[in-house]
Each structure stands twice: as C-alpha cells, then as structure tokens.
Amino acid sequence: MEKVDNYTQNQSPVVDIGVKIEIEVNGEPQIWEIVGPGKSDILNGKISCTAPLIQCLLGRKRGEVVDSRIVGRSIKVTIRDILFSSGNMD
Numbered sequence: 829m830e831k832v833d834n835y836t837q838n839q840s841p842v843v844d845i846g847v848k849i850e851i852e853v854n855g856e857p858q859i860w861e862i863v864g865p866g867k868s869d870i871l872n873g874k875i876s877c878t879a880p881l882i883q884c885l886l887g888r889k890r891g892e893v894v895d896s897r898i899v900g901r902s903i904k905v906t907i908r909d910i911l912f913s914s915g916n917m918d
Contacts (some may be wrong), residue, residue, distance in 0.1 A: 843885040850909040
C-alpha cells in the first residue's frame with residue numbers, strides 16, 4: 829500500500845471502493861480494505877462498500893469525524909488515513 833499523499837492531480841483522496849482506510853470507531857482502531865458487493869472477507873480485513881459502516885463514510889476525507897447511527901447504535905468514526913494500492917483491488 830502507498831500513501832495517497834501522492835494522489836494524481838493533487839486531488840484529495842476520499843473513502844471509496846479500492847482504498848484501505850484506517851479509522852477509529854468509538855475510539856477503537858480499525859483497518860479495512862473497501863471492496864465491491866459480494867467481495868467482503870471480514871476475517872481478512874475486506875469490507876463491502878454496501879456495509880452500513882462504509883456507507884456513512886463514502887466520499888469523506890482523511891481527518892473527518894462522522895457521527896452516525898448503525899443498527900440503532902450511535903457511533904463516532906474518525907478517518908485517520910486513506911491508502912490505495914497500485915494493484916487491482918476488487
């Protein structure tokens with residue numbers, strides 16, 4: 829994985845399919861690779877773009893804090909980092 833700091837055309841990277849994110853959910857650190865529908869593998873850190881946690885983060889940038897409700901529970905998610913792979917990520 830490479831840092832997105834060298835992202836093309838000086839665009840700010842956002843949470844989307846094909847990136848790996850480092851987040852904190854209610855203070856708990858988590859790392860997820862966002863994959864397309866049907867490609868999730870939770871045990872190996874791959875989460876579908878259709879998962880409620882990811883749905884509330886899509887389009888957000890590094891440093892953003894998102895307050896949301898998932899399955900009736902309030903959560904606070906901080907996006908610590910967004911990384912990408914030069915290879916093919918589902």
